[in-house]
Amino acid sequence: MNRDDAVALDRDDPLAPLRDLFDLPDGTIYLDGNSLGALPRTTAGRVAEVVTQEWGRGLIESWNTASWITLPQRVGDKIARVVGAGQGEVVVADSTSLNVYKVLASALSIAAADAPERRVVISERSNFPTDLYIASSLCRERGYELVLVDSPDEIEGLLDRAAVLMLTEVNYRTGYLHPMAAVTALAHERGVLAVWDLCHSAGAVPVDLRGADADFAIGCGYKFLNGGPGAPAFLWVNPRHVDRFSQPLSGWMGHAAPFEMSPGYRPAEGVSRYLSGTPGVIAISALECGVDTLLAAEAYGGLEALREKSLGLTRLFADVVSSRLPAFRIESPLDDARRGSQLSLSIGEGAYAIVQALIERGVVGDFRAGPEDGSAPDILRFGVTPLYTRYVDIWDAVDHLVAVMDDDEWRAERFWTRGAVT
Amino acid sequence: MNRDDAVALDRDDPLAPLRDLFDLPDGTIYLDGNSLGALPRTTAGRVAEVVTQEWGRGLIESWNTASWITLPQRVGDKIARVVGAGQGEVVVADSTSLNVYKVLASALSIAAADAPERRVVISERSNFPTDLYIASSLCRERGYELVLVDSPDEIEGLLDRAAVLMLTEVNYRTGYLHPMAAVTALAHERGVLAVWDLCHSAGAVPVDLRGADADFAIGCGYKFLNGGPGAPAFLWVNPRHVDRFSQPLSGWMGHAAPFEMSPGYRPAEGVSRYLSGTPGVIAISALECGVDTLLAAEAYGGLEALREKSLGLTRLFADVVSSRLPAFRIESPLDDARRGSQLSLSIGEGAYAIVQALIERGVVGDFRAGPEDGSAPDILRFGVTPLYTRYVDIWDAVDHLVAVMDDDEWRAERFWTRGAVT
Incomplete structure (x- = not known):
């Protein structure tokens, strides 16, 4: 599997035209639609x-x-x-x-x-x-x-x-x-x-x-x-x-x-x-x-079709993370039947800073703190919205994550300051 | 008191420029800001x-x-x-x-x-x-x-x-x-x-x-x-x-x-x-x-100045109704200290239809039904918003009310159909 394979998946995706119904910022890979969905083209008017x-x-x-x-x-x-x-x-x-x-x-x-x-x-x-x-x-x-x-x-x-x-x-x-x-x-x-x-x-x-x-x-x-x-x-x-x-x-x-x-x-x-x-x-x-x-x-198969694509996206995400970033633990169920429309990762340290470093690169996921008692880890959370998320977005997001980790980029001080909403 | 006097009051009104802060429809005398206020010019942008x-x-x-x-x-x-x-x-x-x-x-x-x-x-x-x-x-x-x-x-x-x-x-x-x-x-x-x-x-x-x-x-x-x-x-x-x-x-x-x-x-x-x-x-x-x-x-005297104008508007309204439309009973307190920013009227019959006839003429007030037990009458309700209501609006509104009553215009069948929101 390489980037061209992801591009090919998008080319063959019957739902691909639905992305045009959204007004998405250039240069952003938006994987936070499970926190705030993107702007439909009709809304402003x-x-x-x-x-x-x-x-x-x-x-x-x-x-x-x-x-x-x-x-x-x-x-x-x-x-x-x-x-x-x-x-x-x-x-x-x-x-x-x-x-x-x-x-x-x-x-x-x-x-x-x-x-x-x-x-x-x-x-x-x-x-x-x-x-x-x-x-x-x-x-x-x-x-x-x-x-x-x-x-x-x-x-x-x-x-x-x-x-x-x-x-x-x-x-x-x-x-x-x-x-x-x-x-x-x-x-x-x-x-x-x-x-x-x-x-x-x-x-x-x-x-x-x-x-x-x-x-x-x-x-x-x-x-x-x-x-x-x-x-x-x-x-x-x-x-x-x-x-x-x-x-x-x-x-x-x-x-x-x-x-x-x-x-x-x-x-x-x-x-x-x-x-x-x-x-x-x-x-x-x-x-x-x-x-x-x-x-x-609904004209493209409705939620059944969206679900199939969503699972394809999160499955690809899990596969590429498993092979390229084994230090990350996948916190979402690998069983398709038990997994919603997101992929959550954890790692020994720095989850918050890693998310911030990704955001600086235009890959927007979010951070969710683990419980205070330490019974579950901090989470890097990536939502996929099959209406507008592409396979190539997943590939590129993981690519950026590899870069963030390889160069210890995430250790830079600027990624450790918490915002009001984290 | 005649229409020219009302025009003169507006000319001398230090708060008059505030009306330009609103985007008001032409040809409407809007006396329902106590139900839904008008659109400020800045909001759409x-x-x-x-x-x-x-x-x-x-x-x-x-x-x-x-x-x-x-x-x-x-x-x-x-x-x-x-x-x-x-x-x-x-x-x-x-x-x-x-x-x-x-x-x-x-x-x-x-x-x-x-x-x-x-x-x-x-x-x-x-x-x-x-x-x-x-x-x-x-x-x-x-x-x-x-x-x-x-x-x-x-x-x-x-x-x-x-x-x-x-x-x-x-x-x-x-x-x-x-x-x-x-x-x-x-x-x-x-x-x-x-x-x-x-x-x-x-x-x-x-x-x-x-x-x-x-x-x-x-x-x-x-x-x-x-x-x-x-x-x-x-x-x-x-x-x-x-x-x-x-x-x-x-x-x-x-x-x-x-x-x-x-x-x-x-x-x-x-x-x-x-x-x-x-x-x-x-x-x-x-x-x-x-x-x-x-x-x-606040630059024009704030709520104290708005209050003074509001009382001037409702006082004028009450005075003109009393002299020109004695069949209406004024249901709002005549004591300035006990009257909010509205004037409510009642009449023997037809309050709902009279309000509808006024709306057709571009004078927007509203109707509020009396309690089922008949302990209080149906109300014709006119709110004044001193930010954008003019003295001449009051004069003209009463003028329209006189016309609606004089010609029995309000008895027309089309004014008796209730909308979902009345």
Whole structure:
């Protein structure tokens, strides 16, 4: 395998034209779309139209005339197509953190009614921290115990005491991909509700919420959906649960008739009751461009085709690192079925500085610190977004990594200063 | 008084140049800035820069290089200047609804610790509904009773049982302005915490949170701060309370060190602990333009001068309506000291259709339905934004209203169809 082979893979890649749907900076190999997705070509124009025309000219009337009021549902319906949800089952709202609060609160309300003796919520210690912070707050409020496992193997032994199992389908550090259908089936067999965080899977791997019969799901707009920095998040509720309880962040947009301005809350039917405050029109409009860009892949085989390419990219990455950089340990699963759309590496020292040295060379991945107790290493994390990542990008990224290591370039002092966001 | 007098008032208005800071549609008299503020001239360019340059070129690095990570605090500090808060005391985050949840939760935590026997939260039945929906949810969760008064006079009699008094400084229907300092002082005298919603006052009337010694405050970004449709909201916490409790929507951005990615929540010091998920960069950047545009008024006498003009505008409105349209009842206080930046009218029938007929003529106010029990009338609501509303706009608006009524124009069938947002 050499660079020409990678170039040939791109030449033969039927998804290659999708890269042109993005406005990517020259000279950058961007392998951080799992932190912030790249800018779709349509976004700037659409955002300008929303600001200057819909807001500037239409002003308040655009809530009706530009259909702002149904944006959360309209974009939710588009996201539903990439996560295996039905139409009318997904809304765009708020942030991942706040949506975790809403769906976990509903899951706990259901569990309290159906299985009041179960007082445990299970999650993983390596879950993305915000999920744990929110779960911990809600568990304290409601009198539940949040039990964190260090390995998925420990989950089964806890299920009989559990009310809810809350997992992120693809681990943000390692890219480990849980088998959602099997885990959900096991949870249900043992009387436990399954809440799934799709932040690192929606738009990156095929997700089938209905097929897996999951209970609740939430996900991120700014990673593989390319919705922009801090884009609004989304959530899904299984129709069997949706009208059973209202969620506690019961703002007016979740009311059955917000403009009646009634002092008493009456939740909307369906997933709209998971809305809270006034939707952020500019931000949701930007997110819609990202989702539309992803949906353009439907003409090229959709998420199944994107998944195949994603696995090809991470497999190539792992192969080339293994042969050229044996000092690095691959922290992502080598089993294709268990690997999300990223490759994570670790090394004895200098992970942070190595990432910085790569960034200076135009190869943008990111650093994720290991846990304070040293139970897992610091990580060099490289996300691949099959919509725009090329095989040659992987080859060149590894080439730069070889150079960074060969010359001890990464030891230069300038790579050791931490930014506010690291 | 005639139209020439109104033109003369504009000619002599020292604040008149501020109108040029907005991009207003020709032929519209916009009297709905208390629902959605108008578009500042700087916003479109700044939003385009954030999208194409900071996101498109800078990608993930802009969290550091473009200081995205401190946007909530930076814009919060600017808002602090118009609400009488100190630097470092305000953050921009989420929506009004969610911020009500956060600050009311903290207020209840404080009350539970300091005065556990007090189990009542007082608010007004005519408060903006989302505040009541959220308060009701939280009160149920925490075992408090939410008591709604029909008149401010009833508040005093309830204080001895109350933990928290939660009021909106300027009523969204009538524009009634509570005397914040006096009400807060009375609440404190009786051992009650005061939570203030500034949605209809921030940017419209001088607010002095520190002077009033309020306990908590929240406010809206898309009304008088001109931050755009569904703009993020803000919140303030009195420094004496801020480090006492952490709020329940404890997402990673409120953590003391979010990028340590520790599984346990440790709240940031100060008001940053009231952040939750990842900040919406595009939306907060648009809001910053709105706040900067308001701060441009500091060179013209700031909020005191804006307030004087606002009262001049609503006084003129009330005078002309009283003399030319005696069938309308003025629902806003005629006492300048008790009137916010709007004028609300009612009439025996047809309020909705009259508003629609005005909109067809380019005079944009809005309709607010009265409560279902008929205890208050339907409202024609006209907001004035002294940054861009002219005296002649008021004159012309009333002129159109006279025409709409004289010819029974409003009875036309086309004005009776309700939109999704009314």
